[in-house]
Amino acid sequence: MSGELGLVVAPELPTFIRQGTLRRLARKPTVWISAVILSTVLFFSFFGAILTPFDPNLTKLAMVNIGPFQSEYLLGGDRAGRDILSRLMFATANTIGGAAIAVSVAVAIGVTVGLMAGYYGRTFDAIGAWLSNLIQAVPGMIVLIAVFVVVGPSTVTSMIVVGILIAPAYFRLVRNVVISVRNELYVDAARVSGLSDIRIMSRHIFVVIRAPIIIEMAYIAGIALVIQAALEFIGLGSPESPTWGGMLQDSFNALYISPFAILWPALSIILTVLAFVFLSNAVRDTLGDPRSSGGTARKAIAHAVTPPGAAELGEPNAFLSVRELSIAYPLSKEKSRTVVRKVGLQVNRGEVLGLVGESGSGKTQTAFAILGLLPPEAIVTSGRIVFDGLPLLELTEKRLNQLRGREIAYVPQEPMSNLDPAFTVGQQFGFAMRKKLGLSRVESRERALSLLARVNIKEPERVYDYYPHQLSGGMAQRVLIAIAVSCDPKLLIADEPTTALDVTVQAEVLDLLRDLQQERSMALILVTHNFGVVADICERVAVMKDGEIVETGETRAIMKRPEHPYTRLLLDSVLDNVPMRAPLTSRDGVRA
Amino acid sequence: MSREGTALLQVEDLEVEYRKAGWRKPANRVLHHVSLSIQEGETLGLVGESGSGKTTLGRSILGLVPVASGRILYAGRDITHARRRERRALAKEIQVVFQDPYSSLNPSLLVSDILSEPLRAAGIGGTEARRRVRELLDRVGMPSDASERYPVEFSGGQRQRIAIARALALEPRLIICDEPVSALDLSTQARVLDLLIDIQERTGVALLVISHDLSVVRAVCHRVAVMYQGEIVEHGATGAVIDHPTQAYTRKLLLAAPVSDPDEQRERREARRLLAESESVL
Numbered sequence: 123m124s125g126e127l128g129l130v131v132a133p134e135l136p137t138f139i140r141q142g143t144l145r146r147l148a149r150k151p152t153v154w155i156s157a158v159i160l161s162t163v164l165f166f167s168f169f170g171a172i173l174t175p176f177d178p179n180l181t182k183l184a185m186v187n188i189g190p191f192q193s194e195y196l197l198g199g200d201r202a203g204r205d206i207l208s209r210l211m212f213a214t215a216n217t218i219g220g221a222a223i224a225v226s227v228a229v230a231i232g233v234t235v236g237l238m239a240g241y242y243g244r245t246f247d248a249i250g251a252w253l254s255n256l257i258q259a260v261p262g263m264i265v266l267i268a269v270f271v272v273v274g275p276s277t278v279t280s281m282i283v284v285g286i287l288i289a290p291a292y293f294r295l296v297r298n299v300v301i302s303v304r305n306e307l308y309v310d311a312a313r314v315s316g317l318s319d320i321r322i323m324s325r326h327i328f329v330v331i332r333a334p335i336i337i338e339m340a341y342i343a344g345i346a347l348v349i350q351a352a353l354e355f356i357g358l359g360s361p362e363s364p365t366w367g368g369m370l371q372d373s374f375n376a377l378y379i380s381p382f383a384i385l386w387p388a389l390s391i392i393l394t395v396l397a398f399v400f401l402s403n404a405v406r407d408t409l410g411d412p413r414s415s416g417g418t419a420r421k422a423i424a425h426a427v428t429p430p431g432a433a434e435l436g437e438p439n440a441f442l443s444v445r446e447l448s449i450a451y452p453l454s455k456e457k458s459r460t461v462v463r464k465v466g467l468q469v470n471r472g473e474v475l476g477l478v479g480e481s482g483s484g485k486t487q488t489a490f491a492i493l494g495l496l497p498p499e500a501i502v503t504s505g506r507i508v509f510d511g512l513p514l515l516e517l518t519e520k521r522l523n524q525l526r527g528r529e530i531a532y533v534p535q536e537p538m539s540n541l542d543p544a545f546t547v548g549q550q551f552g553f554a555m556r557k558k559l560g561l562s563r564v565e566s567r568e569r570a571l572s573l574l575a576r577v578n579i580k581e582p583e584r585v586y587d588y589y590p591h592q593l594s595g596g597m598a599q600r601v602l603i604a605i606a607v608s609c610d611p612k613l614l615i616a617d618e619p620t621t622a623l624d625v626t627v628q629a630e631v632l633d634l635l636r637d638l639q640q641e642r643s644m645a646l647i648l649v650t651h652n653f654g655v656v657a658d659i660c661e662r663v664a665v666m667k668d669g670e671i672v673e674t675g676e677t678r679a680i681m682k683r684p685e686h687p688y689t690r691l692l693l694d695s696v697l698d699n700v701p702m703r704a705p706l707t708s709r710d711g712v713r714a
Numbered sequence: 715m716s717r718e719g720t721a722l723l724q725v726e727d728l729e730v731e732y733r734k735a736g737w738r739k740p741a742n743r744v745l746h747h748v749s750l751s752i753q754e755g756e757t758l759g760l761v762g763e764s765g766s767g768k769t770t771l772g773r774s775i776l777g778l779v780p781v782a783s784g785r786i787l788y789a790g791r792d793i794t795h796a797r798r799r800e801r802r803a804l805a806k807e808i809q810v811v812f813q814d815p816y817s818s819l820n821p822s823l824l825v826s827d828i829l830s831e832p833l834r835a836a837g838i839g840g841t842e843a844r845r846r847v848r849e850l851l852d853r854v855g856m857p858s859d860a861s862e863r864y865p866v867e868f869s870g871g872q873r874q875r876i877a878i879a880r881a882l883a884l885e886p887r888l889i890i891c892d893e894p895v896s897a898l899d900l901s902t903q904a905r906v907l908d909l910l911i912d913i914q915e916r917t918g919v920a921l922l923v924i925s926h927d928l929s930v931v932r933a934v935c936h937r938v939a940v941m942y943q944g945e946i947v948e949h950g951a952t953g954a955v956i957d958h959p960t961q962a963y964t965r966k967l968l969l970a971a972p973v974s975d976p977d978e979q980r981e982r983r984e985a986r987r988l989l990a991e992s993e994s995v996l
Contacts (some may be wrong), residue, residue, distance in 0.1 A: 307812040624965060
């Protein structure tokens with residue numbers, strides 16, 4: 123019981139992510155410019171009232187509508203002869219405070235109702251959604267004007283109303299995130315552990331919604347600021363407490379006499395709102411895509427394909443030969459991780475090879491390399507793949523595309539996610555056959571129907587017109603197999619073709635694969651972790667571990683007399699060979 | 715299935731329905747008159763294919779799925795419609811290990827927080843909780859420094875050990891294991907099953923092991939119940955069901971699972987073909 127106990131240090135530790143996120147954020151110029159602007163604004167909202175050079179309400183007749191940089195009023199004077207700079211500094215507190223009130227109200231209402239609706243669902247959800255729709259349907263400006271008429275000029279009241287009007291944005295955000303988390307198994311486990319609902323929400327669910335709430339907060343603050351400025355601008359503010367919006371209106375009235383006065387409140391509003399929005403977007407982008415700035419690493423490692431030597435071309439009768447194949451993924455500019463190391467394989471015409479190993483052994487990577495379907499970040503650091511005399515790694519993408527489907531076909535693990543939900547079964551057949559074989563519509567339909575019948579689908583005419591969601595998992599896999607063999611490929615690569623299926627369906631699909639393979643004398647590479655599947659269908663088997671092939675040979679020989687200790691370990695772990703649990707005796711049943 | 719009063723868990727005539735989205739749509743019945751019982755210290759295997767209702771049965775015992783009709787008795791007490799408060803008290807009695815050790819542990823919590831959570835919910839805190847966490851990690855064969863790490867730092871098998879430790883925290887008398895090893899690699903599966911057996915032998919906890927894999931059930935279960943389309947079609951001692959199945963469906967299930975000996979597998983394939991042919995003749 124010791125093999126798995128050595129701690130696996132995964133490359134993505136949470137602490138690493140956190141440090142990395144901050145560092146990546148700081149690297150973006152928009153982020154630190156926004157941060158500088160916002161901290162300045164925040165500073166003045168706290169200390170602006172003390173630091174003003176003049177009393178913001180002091181009027182000097184000589185300074186009425188004076189332009190900027192002409193007197194001790196640095197940014198000029200307004201219609202009443204007050205210092206614009208002083209008023210701007212003084213108004214910061216009211217402006218930011220108003221936005222803060224709106225955001226707090228929106229968060230308090232939206233998050234609470236969203237949490238309840240998402241967590242309890244049903245009635246709560248229906249009521250929450252109804253209220254949210256109602257608020258969104260109400261014309262906000264008219265409500266605000268009505269409130270102004272009833273309550274009178276009050277920044278606090280109008281910003282509370284703005285908060286209520288913005289709350290649906292939070293409601294929907296939180297509700298959707300909570301619904302996706304609510305079905306996580308760890309929430310079920312917490313319920314079984316006896317945690318109260320409040321504890322589950324605060325511990326397990328709030329952690330997940332915290333980040334989106336904060337990101338949205340900056341964005342909502344920007345919106346609140348704009349709404350507030352608009353309200354003040356149309357005269358719905360309180361004259362006692364100056365705000366940027368109020369100053370905007372004031373200077374707008376004197377636009378032709380003193381054109382520069384409008385610039386300062388407008389600039390303050392624009393810069394602050396932009397800073398909020400840019401910061402919010404940058405944080406969202408960075409959190410959403412942890413590798414957004416790591417794309418340059420690939421060029422640092424040379425694309426080194428070993429030049430072909432005459433002796434390396436493999437035995438003449440080998441239909442597919444893989445030699446010294448190594449595949450690596452870059453981790454950073456200097457380092458890379460090798461996932462396949464000097465792998466050699468051979469498959470003859472009409473032969474079934476099993477590629478077996480545990481997760482992370484590199485078996486799927488090897489299969490994808492043969493198909494030419496490795497992800498773009500993967501680098502083939504060495505090796506050669508020769509298929510029917512063609513060096514696959516050196517072919518152009520266009521040539522590979524001609525081969526795939528026609529000569530080499532593929533059956534994936536997850537049948538459902540590999541059928542396009544927007545097209546019928548028949549249409550998906552047509553794509554392959556009309557393009558690859560140049561068949562007409564009628565011919566391709568005929569051929570598809572006979573193939574569907576061949577893969578034991580009852581009523582092929584009906585299934586031909588089905589959409590993927592109408593198929594069961596086993597039927598979908600049969601359809602995919604039928605599509606894969608529709609162009610008579612010479613090599614079929616099946617990656618865990620039965621792992622997602624029930625055992626009884628698995629047995630039928632394996633029968634089908636075996637029959638098709640023998641009928642057409644196709645070569646078949648079957649990637650699997652299941653030794654039973656190997657024993658059922660494969661003539662030869664290659665055992666992979668940590669990117670290397672540790673043992674290869676005829677299936678019967680390897681299953682009965684494994685030579686490599688790892689193969690022996692795997693075979694010993696097969697549960698068929700574990701002794702059956704004995705029935706419970708009364709002695710065992712007594713609690714110790 | 716057993717004498718009244720002696721069973722730790724008794725399920726009688728259980729029916730579970732899933733309501734479909736939309737008003738007044740007919741409900742989808744997923745369990746039909748399911749009855750079973752588990753004795754103290756016993757492992758019952760529940761085997762069936764996807765959609766057979768085996769997971770729903772487990773979740774209804776845990777109170778995660780509402781029951782339409784029938785009764786669930788725990789130690790003689792009716793817990794079929796237990797309220798939240800009663801359910802929370804049952805946390806000390808019935809626990810769970812889920813299939814997927816990746817989503818059953820909250821990725822943003824430390825292992826020590828994950829393990830102490832049930833303890834704190836039960837009112838055990840501070841030094842005592844820390845001592846228990848160390849003890850739990852030791853019992854599932856994890857190093858004690860694991861407690862200050864996050865789940866992401868562990869492999870699937872190690873995470874499943876942590877999930878088992880969490881289930882053991884309140885020393886329950888019954889653990890429901892829903893596909894406990896199907897997400898794990900082959901070499902890890904056997905070790906996790908060994909751990910479950912070892913824990914059962916030491917603590918006398920009863921297990922309900924839900925699995926689609928007969929070889930898992932064979933290795934850990936004293937008794938087996940075979941489910942098909944929401945019903946239990948066959949049950950009995952593991953040896954009896956696996957060596958002498960009486961139902962055609964059980965035979966089909968047994969023969970469908972491939973074995974790693976190529977010669978034996980060829981025989982099974984033939985036997986399966988014959989069974990399928992005899993079925994189609996009927």
